[in-house]
Amino acid sequence: MNKSNNTIPVLLKELKDLESKLTEAYKQLGNKLIKDTADPVAEANGVSQENFLQWQRLHDERKFCTESVLDIKNNSTRLSELDNFKKQVKDRLADTKKETEKLKGDFLLKLYKDFLPHCGNLFDSLSAEIRTEEAKMQETMEKIEALNSEKKEANFFLKIGISGKITSNELKVKNSEKKIKNIFTKSDIDICNSQEVKALYDEDKLFPDLKKKLRGNFKALYRFKRF
Known part of the structure; x- marks a missing residue:
């Protein structure tokens, strides 16, 4: 067995014992200094008043520094907690x-x-951008329709290739749909103050599920604005 495995714990114990003895010696010295200074009979053998005051001043300064360090640690802990709360x-x-934004996009779509x-009028600011994507979708859907017609007349091997083209174009349609949805989601349209939306609501023209969204889910929008 490595001798260090036995030696290190022994040395650590000796160090701890010596630290305890040193602490006790400091206490005894402090008590004797106070006792000798307060006792006129022992004044000749005690330390001078000047040395005692110097020791007392150092003792008080150490106590003040210790308390200051503890206060700093406590304040640092509170700041860390506040930072975590701020992040949350x-x-x-x-x-x-x-x-x-998701609710807004769903509703506007x-x-x-x-x-x-x-x-x-509500969609005037978005009409050009939306129509561009709608035109792409229409063109792509016409391609899909043509490919489906071609597929019906094709042989087995050609059908495989045509099916791949159809799938590719269907993905393009889905991407255009996502872009349109994103246009609504990121828009600055103010649904809550729209007179057109208010009129549809008051005249009960909105579908029940749409009316429910407007009445219930968009309370979150008001809260977010106020915050």
Whole structure:
């Protein structure tokens, strides 16, 4: 067995014992200094008043420094806790913003598909961008239709190639749909103050599920704005 495995624990114990003895010696010395200084009979054998005051001053300064260090540590802990809380608030705000944008995108997309004639002004700022994507979608869907017709007349091997083209074009349609949804999600349209939306709501023209979204889910939008 390595001798260091036995030697190190022994040395550590001796060090601890010596530290305890040194601490006790400091206490005894301090007590004797105080006792001798306070006792006139022992004054000749005690330390001078000047040395005693110097020791007392050092003792008080050490106590003050110790308390200051503890205060700093406590304040540092509180600051760390506040930083963690701040991060949690930021994360929650970011999540709330994403949820609100998603609800907004869902609502505007359905409103655009089903009620465009009743709220055309609401989408004026987005119409050019949306129509560009709609034109791409229409062109791609026509290609898909043509490929499906071609596929019906093709032999087995040609059908495999045509199926791949159809799948590729279907992905393009889905990407355009996502882009349109993203346009609504990132837009600065103010649904809550739209007179067109208010009129649809008041006249009970909105579908029940759409009306429920407007009434319930978009409370989050109001809260987010106020915060």
